[in-house]
Amino acid sequence: MTPIIQLGLGGVGRALARQMLNVAPKIRRRYGIDLRYVALVDSHGALAGDPALTDTQIHNILAAKEAGQHLDSLSGAITDRHWLELLPATIAIVVDVTAASNHAAPLAAAISAGHRVVLANKRPLCEGFDLFAALTERGATRYEATVGAGLPVISVLQSLIDSGDEIISIEAALSGTLGFLIGELEQGASFAEAVRTAYRLGYTEPDPRDDLSGADVARKALILARTCGMNIPAYAVSAEALFPPALSEISITEFLQRLDEAESEIMSRFQAARANGKVVRYMTRISRDNGIEVGLRELSLDHPLASLRGPDNMISFTTRRYHDRPLVVRGPGAGVEVTAAGVLGDIIATAREL
């Protein structure tokens, strides 16, 4: 059996557990791999099985979580949150589907002990470069879902590098929310209207500034650049925020009211681009020469990213071999089901190596 410890039982974590229950029998038949949860862990506790959790236990945990109960209220739950102590003697896969910022060091410790890691959580890869190197050494960590959710991005990049190609540049639209906003602006909405619409429809984070600051995009950019081998400290990546600093410390309600203060700056960018026969995209660009750039960019209409409309992600790889025409991946880059599927793909690929 391949033991799995999953950290996180939010939307992605629950979708992953359900997908796992669904596919485990097929994976067993197809690859002879027996994926088993030995523990499910969240900030409220952990539930461990001996030697593994049963399907019934997992169903009960998911039902309880969806009913708003906490793990520590479940019979058999342990409140000790030191999941490292739950790791079995055989090689396990630790799956981090939290957004926690303090997991890098324990995950690196798990790898030192011979275990493997699969991440949807970006933060462990965004601390010091030494920690990134420790986590990814010898391919011990897979992290497809950290960029583009279920889209093949990290695996494509790693495969290009492994086969001896050289990355010249990566150009990408990595935020579905910002893509949606830009689509609304192109259809004539004001910036304030577009943000309020996205907020109302639940397309933004609970605090829309988490999207509009570009901080999440910057994390994805850092992960891509580091995967290319670029030794870049996290503080060196700055994303262009789509609101003025004066709006950063106020309440969400006040922010939504005062969005008009960001209006003229943003709209003038779009008008200038239109006057030049160009479009504006919130773009990530990574290149050997210029490092990481994250922000609004004017693009000519024949640029691969110019054809993008709405919330799709798009990632364009220009390399020594894909030089005249890039390798491009496009599609929805967010959502619990596709994110969980990206994680599950990594789990299966890892398990096939054990």
Next chain:
Amino acid sequence: MTPIIQLGLGGVGRALARQMLNVAPKIRRRYGIDLRYVALVDSHGALAGDPALTDTQIHNILAAKEAGQHLDSLSGAITDRHWLELLPATIAIVVDVTAASNHAAPLAAAISAGHRVVLANKRPLCEGFDLFAALTERGATRYEATVGAGLPVISVLQSLIDSGDEIISIEAALSGTLGFLIGELEQGASFAEAVRTAYRLGYTEPDPRDDLSGADVARKALILARTCGMNIPAYAVSAEALFPPALSEISITEFLQRLDEAESEIMSRFQAARANGKVVRYMTRISRDNGIEVGLRELSLDHPLASLRGPDNMISFTTRRYHDRPLVVRGPGAGVEVTAAGVLGDIIATAREL
């Protein structure tokens, strides 16, 4: 060490051997995998090493092949072409980068003996469905380069399936040559001119009918459909040919002269589409409901494939999870370097499992 036997030393085979020599030290450091050729085999013989070929031997073979020499003229070459007898006692990876049509059974025999297979050669996967099943059982064969060369297509499809997604349809442009021809027609060239240009520039197979018949696209479509689990016999896949049957048995020279006989039929299709505000693409469509369709199709301008210009391949996956907006991969789908890179990616993924 991971022993590799490579069948084929044509353009892709030689590019692969050079890439392998280039990356093997990096792969050893990164993954602790020691990729070694134990034999290089082509239709003129085989050269085997004991226990493996040295880098110098491989360089000499490549230089000799590029100078037009045959393997059996090399010192130490063995003329026994039964490569199955060269397989070592430990698990080896057999790499088929030929276009041979008689490899399916021996490759299946190698798999029965516990070895693994990596294919750029489409033909072994296009015989009876039982042979396809025998080759791909338990993921024993990887074949990324058979569709879209180095683009991530098979791995994406397999990952979608493994994670429990359901494939609703795959729509794809899988021929760079036909994409180039259509681009020329859209820019006003006649069909005969476009084919002659493509032939002169070396964009077509030596006999351009090998492209224009759609037979190669049909093989790719069959591989995609079978990967989806569709039990389809090879004879059930028919591609629309872009020339009349009367031109199929004549010489290449005569064919190029008599291309005008195909002209009016093709041009009327393009004119009709234009009149409808649509575009024409040579499209592969695979769906549970309608099986495999390969041929010219009228597409509305908002269809993902409509944005395609020129020789790029594009593959669009619509699934239960990617339902409203598909997962799309796009880029150059042919060429010896990117094809070899696709094969090498499969070799590394396989070796990591051994």
